[in-house]
Amino acid sequence: MNKKLAAALSGGAVLMLVLSGCGGDDSDKKADAWAKKVCDQWQPELKKIETANAEIKRVASESSKPEEVQQTDSAAFGTQSESYKNMGTALQSAGVPPVKNGEATQAEAVKGFEATSQGYADLKTKMDALDAKDQTKFAEGLKEVAAGLEAASTGGKAALSQLKAGGLDQAINSQKGCQVTAPSPK
Numbered sequence: 001m002n003k004k005l006a007a008a009l010s011g012g013a014v015l016m017l018v019l020s021g022c023g024g025d026d027s028d029k030k031a032d033a034w035a036k037k038v039c040d041q042w043q044p045e046l047k048k049i050e051t052a053n054a055e056i057k058r059v060a061s062e063s064s065k066p067e068e069v070q071q072t073d074s075a076a077f078g079t080q081s082e083s084y085k086n087m088g089t090a091l092q093s094a095g096v097p098p099v100k101n102g103e104a105t106q107a108e109a110v111k112g113f114e115a116t117s118q119g120y121a122d123l124k125t126k127m128d129a130l131d132a133k134d135q136t137k138f139a140e141g142l143k144e145v146a147a148g149l150e151a152a153s154t155g156g157k158a159a160l161s162q163l164k165a166g167g168l169d170q171a172i173n174s175q176k177g178c179q180v181t182a183p184s185p186k
Helices: 002-017 029-061 066-093 102-129 135-165 169-173
Strands: none
Touching: 029 066, 029 169, 066 102, 066 135, 102 135, 135 169
Protein backbone atom coordinates (compact mmCIF):
# COMPACT_ATOMS: atom_id res chain seq x y z
CA MET A 1 0.00 0.00 0.00
CA ASN A 2 2.78 2.39 0.86
CA LYS A 3 4.23 1.88 -2.61
CA LYS A 4 1.06 3.47 -4.05
CA LEU A 5 1.72 6.50 -1.88
CA ALA A 6 5.31 6.67 -3.13
CA ALA A 7 4.15 6.30 -6.74
CA ALA A 8 1.60 9.06 -6.28
CA LEU A 9 4.32 11.27 -4.83
CA SER A 10 6.33 10.86 -7.99
CA GLY A 11 3.67 13.03 -9.63
CA GLY A 12 4.51 15.78 -7.16
CA ALA A 13 8.17 15.40 -8.00
CA VAL A 14 7.28 15.94 -11.64
CA LEU A 15 5.86 19.30 -10.64
CA MET A 16 9.28 20.38 -9.45
CA LEU A 17 11.07 18.92 -12.45
CA VAL A 18 9.02 21.20 -14.70
CA LEU A 19 11.25 23.95 -13.44
CA SER A 20 14.41 22.29 -14.67
CA GLY A 21 15.27 22.67 -18.26
CA CYS A 22 17.25 24.55 -20.79
CA GLY A 23 18.07 28.17 -20.17
CA GLY A 24 16.48 30.72 -22.43
CA ASP A 25 18.19 33.59 -24.16
CA ASP A 26 18.99 36.54 -21.95
CA SER A 27 17.47 39.22 -24.18
CA ASP A 28 14.99 40.21 -21.53
CA LYS A 29 17.11 41.47 -18.65
CA LYS A 30 14.08 42.61 -16.63
CA ALA A 31 12.47 39.17 -16.76
CA ASP A 32 15.78 37.54 -15.83
CA ALA A 33 16.25 39.91 -12.88
CA TRP A 34 12.70 39.20 -11.71
CA ALA A 35 13.19 35.45 -12.11
CA LYS A 36 16.46 35.61 -10.16
CA LYS A 37 14.65 37.24 -7.21
CA VAL A 38 12.03 34.49 -7.29
CA CYS A 39 14.39 31.57 -7.83
CA ASP A 40 16.85 32.66 -5.15
CA GLN A 41 13.98 32.44 -2.66
CA TRP A 42 12.58 29.24 -4.17
CA GLN A 43 15.85 27.27 -4.02
CA PRO A 44 15.69 26.33 -0.32
CA GLU A 45 12.00 25.50 -0.66
CA LEU A 46 12.60 23.23 -3.66
CA LYS A 47 15.30 21.41 -1.71
CA LYS A 48 12.92 20.92 1.24
CA ILE A 49 10.23 19.55 -1.09
CA GLU A 50 12.75 17.14 -2.67
CA THR A 51 13.89 15.97 0.77
CA ALA A 52 10.30 15.51 1.95
CA ASN A 53 9.46 13.44 -1.14
CA ALA A 54 12.58 11.32 -0.61
CA GLU A 55 11.61 10.64 3.01
CA ILE A 56 8.10 9.56 2.01
CA LYS A 57 9.53 7.23 -0.63
CA ARG A 58 12.07 5.88 1.87
CA VAL A 59 9.45 4.80 4.42
CA ALA A 60 7.24 3.50 1.61
CA SER A 61 9.97 1.29 0.18
CA GLU A 62 11.21 -0.07 3.48
CA SER A 63 9.27 -2.31 5.82
CA SER A 64 8.39 0.63 8.03
CA LYS A 65 5.98 0.40 10.91
CA PRO A 66 2.71 2.34 10.50
CA GLU A 67 3.76 4.76 13.26
CA GLU A 68 6.97 5.64 11.37
CA VAL A 69 5.09 6.04 8.11
CA GLN A 70 2.57 8.29 9.82
CA GLN A 71 5.20 10.47 11.50
CA THR A 72 7.38 10.72 8.39
CA ASP A 73 4.55 11.43 5.98
CA SER A 74 2.92 13.93 8.32
CA ALA A 75 6.18 15.83 8.74
CA ALA A 76 6.79 15.74 4.98
CA PHE A 77 3.32 17.06 4.19
CA GLY A 78 3.83 19.84 6.73
CA THR A 79 7.14 20.76 5.11
CA GLN A 80 5.61 20.74 1.65
CA SER A 81 2.69 22.89 2.77
CA GLU A 82 5.04 25.47 4.25
CA SER A 83 7.36 25.39 1.22
CA TYR A 84 4.58 25.97 -1.31
CA LYS A 85 3.25 28.80 0.83
CA ASN A 86 6.74 30.33 0.89
CA MET A 87 7.00 29.96 -2.88
CA GLY A 88 3.79 31.97 -3.30
CA THR A 89 5.11 34.60 -0.89
CA ALA A 90 8.35 34.79 -2.89
CA LEU A 91 6.36 35.43 -6.06
CA GLN A 92 4.53 38.27 -4.36
CA SER A 93 7.65 39.81 -2.85
CA ALA A 94 9.46 39.78 -6.21
CA GLY A 95 6.94 42.29 -7.51
CA VAL A 96 4.88 42.20 -10.67
CA PRO A 97 6.69 40.25 -13.40
CA PRO A 98 7.73 42.38 -16.40
CA VAL A 99 5.45 40.63 -18.91
CA LYS A 100 2.12 41.37 -20.53
CA ASN A 101 -0.63 40.88 -17.93
CA GLY A 102 2.07 40.54 -15.27
CA GLU A 103 -0.27 41.35 -12.39
CA ALA A 104 -2.80 38.70 -13.41
CA THR A 105 -0.03 36.17 -14.08
CA GLN A 106 1.45 36.78 -10.65
CA ALA A 107 -1.91 36.69 -8.85
CA GLU A 108 -2.97 33.42 -10.46
CA ALA A 109 0.40 31.77 -9.82
CA VAL A 110 0.36 32.84 -6.17
CA LYS A 111 -3.19 31.48 -5.86
CA GLY A 112 -2.00 28.15 -7.29
CA PHE A 113 0.85 27.81 -4.80
CA GLU A 114 -1.49 28.73 -1.95
CA ALA A 115 -3.93 26.02 -3.09
CA THR A 116 -1.14 23.43 -3.12
CA SER A 117 0.01 24.60 0.31
CA GLN A 118 -3.52 24.10 1.62
CA GLY A 119 -3.77 20.73 -0.13
CA TYR A 120 -0.68 19.44 1.66
CA ALA A 121 -1.90 20.89 4.98
CA ASP A 122 -5.12 18.92 4.49
CA LEU A 123 -3.14 15.75 3.74
CA LYS A 124 -1.12 16.28 6.93
CA THR A 125 -4.37 16.57 8.90
CA LYS A 126 -5.68 13.35 7.32
CA MET A 127 -2.39 11.54 7.98
CA ASP A 128 -2.36 12.68 11.62
CA ALA A 129 -5.92 11.38 12.07
CA LEU A 130 -5.10 7.83 10.89
CA ASP A 131 -5.08 5.03 13.46
CA ALA A 132 -1.57 3.63 13.16
CA LYS A 133 -2.35 0.91 15.71
CA ASP A 134 -4.96 -0.73 13.46
CA GLN A 135 -3.13 -1.84 10.32
CA THR A 136 -6.29 -2.44 8.29
CA LYS A 137 -7.73 0.98 9.05
CA PHE A 138 -4.32 2.54 8.53
CA ALA A 139 -3.98 0.93 5.08
CA GLU A 140 -7.45 2.17 4.11
CA GLY A 141 -6.57 5.65 5.33
CA LEU A 142 -3.34 5.61 3.33
CA LYS A 143 -5.38 4.91 0.19
CA GLU A 144 -7.39 8.06 0.86
CA VAL A 145 -4.24 10.09 1.45
CA ALA A 146 -2.63 8.74 -1.72
CA ALA A 147 -5.78 9.58 -3.67
CA GLY A 148 -5.52 13.17 -2.44
CA LEU A 149 -1.96 13.70 -3.59
CA GLU A 150 -2.85 14.50 -7.18
CA ALA A 151 -5.42 17.06 -6.08
CA ALA A 152 -2.94 18.61 -3.63
CA SER A 153 -0.38 19.28 -6.35
CA THR A 154 -2.88 20.64 -8.90
CA GLY A 155 -2.55 24.24 -7.73
CA GLY A 156 1.24 24.21 -8.01
CA LYS A 157 1.04 22.74 -11.50
CA ALA A 158 -1.46 25.45 -12.45
CA ALA A 159 0.88 28.09 -10.99
CA LEU A 160 3.77 26.89 -13.14
CA SER A 161 1.51 26.77 -16.19
CA GLN A 162 0.42 30.33 -15.45
CA LEU A 163 4.04 31.51 -15.30
CA LYS A 164 4.82 29.64 -18.50
CA ALA A 165 1.78 31.10 -20.29
CA GLY A 166 2.84 34.52 -19.05
CA GLY A 167 6.13 34.11 -20.90
CA LEU A 168 8.32 33.66 -17.85
CA ASP A 169 9.36 30.04 -18.37
CA GLN A 170 12.66 30.83 -20.11
CA ALA A 171 13.65 33.42 -17.52
CA ILE A 172 12.80 31.03 -14.66
CA ASN A 173 14.43 28.00 -16.30
CA SER A 174 17.68 29.90 -16.82
CA GLN A 175 18.04 30.57 -13.10
CA LYS A 176 20.18 28.17 -11.12
CA GLY A 177 17.92 28.52 -8.08
CA CYS A 178 14.96 27.05 -9.96
CA GLN A 179 16.79 24.07 -11.37
CA VAL A 180 16.43 20.84 -9.48
CA THR A 181 18.06 17.55 -10.18
CA ALA A 182 15.96 14.45 -10.54
CA PRO A 183 16.64 12.12 -7.62
CA SER A 184 18.36 8.96 -8.71
CA PRO A 185 16.13 5.89 -8.58
CA LYS A 186 16.99 3.40 -5.87
